[in-house]
Amino acid sequence: MFETIENIDGALVYHGNMHKRIYFSQSDNVDLDNLLQKMKTLANEKQYEKILSKTTEEKAAILKSKGFEIEAKIPGLYNGTTDGYFLADYINKERHGYNDKIAKTIATVKSIAQAANKPDSDSYFHMPENMILRELASNEFHLLETLHNKAYKYHPNQIKDVTYFSKLKELNHQFYGLFQNGQLLVSAIIGINKEEGNMEIVDFVTHPDYRGQNLSYFLVQDIKEKMKSFACKTIYTMVRSTSYGLNITFSKHGFIFAGTLKNNCMVRDTLESMNVWYFKEPEQSRP
Structure with missing residues (x-):
């Protein structure tokens, strides 16, 4: 398949060797600490280079404390009232920049x-x-x-x-x-x-x-x-x-x-x- 799509602990996760990346979004009741550990483990096992997350402002603060950085923000993404963020963690630091x-x-x-x-x-x-x-x-x-x-x-x-x-x-x-x-x-x-x-x-x-x-x-x-x-x-x-x-x-x-x-x-x-x-x-x- 072009990319693996699966539910991991309440998060919808897309990942695959072509992009060498994990992309996940999660509901409010997800244990984010436990989920992040599983994302890191998956990235290491599959040799992925980047982890990307789409999440709310509240969860974004947690991700930032874990080393993620904000790459995009959409005001009111969630039902027109709660801002949405895209945050990334680079397992391979060389992937972070460009010439x-x-x-x-x-x-x-x-x-x-x-x-x-x-x-x-x-x-x-x-x-x-x-x-x-x-x-x-x-x-x-x-x-x-x-x-x-x-x-x-x-x-x-x-x-x-x-x-x-x-x-x-x-x-x-x-x-x-x-x-x-x-x-x-x-x-x-x-x-x-x-x-x-x-x-x-x-x-x-x-x-x-x-x-x-x-x-x-x-x-x-x-x-x-x-x-x-x-x-x-x-x-x-x-x-x-x-x-x-x-x-x-x-x-x-x-x-x-x-x-x-x-x-x-x-x-x-x-x-x-x-x-x-x-x-x-x-x-x-x-x-």
Whole structure:
């Protein structure tokens, strides 16, 4: 499987050799001291280099006391009232930094993207008439796998398959695709957490023949419109920090920059830092 997903002592844990990283989030009643010990043991056994956690402000203080550092913050991530934090501990200290060239690129992308920020009241852009955006059912997961095969043809270890998609569906994920003449051009996966009152855009995959056309714009537009139906107050996502296109796309949609997760995951053959962006449900004006 692309990545192992399991529940450890009340925490949802993602880990695997491709990213050489553990990513976990936990509920309020978790024994964090015991959980952290298990995360450290798992990291040492598997030779993982980084442990990343998504958590509340209260738990963030505990993690900081254990050597974790804050890499991103989303105000009101939990039900619109409690701030959310992403904190990291680097088992391999060399993974913590990057060279000046990459640092400058990350800073430039961030600056240009933030300059493109648009208010939520901006015009709605209509999709071309020959395109259709719709949710994919479980019996269509083979279409997603085929798209991944095309997008990651030369990086087969990064291909998500039907088994992995089925596991995500069990964890309240939904799958959307942009089609043209029956062909899947772009896919998006959304993780919906009704308990936390938020949703995550997990990833976009674009057919290699259609890259650079900003087709993901229409999926983001559609996902924003689904917030109320899912009773979610916040959308968040992680985007390659060196990608001008997606960072600008989210900023244009009114997403706010929350921070950068350093050297967080492998994308094709490069260890990439990820920018965290979030969008808040606009407050209704009072009479």
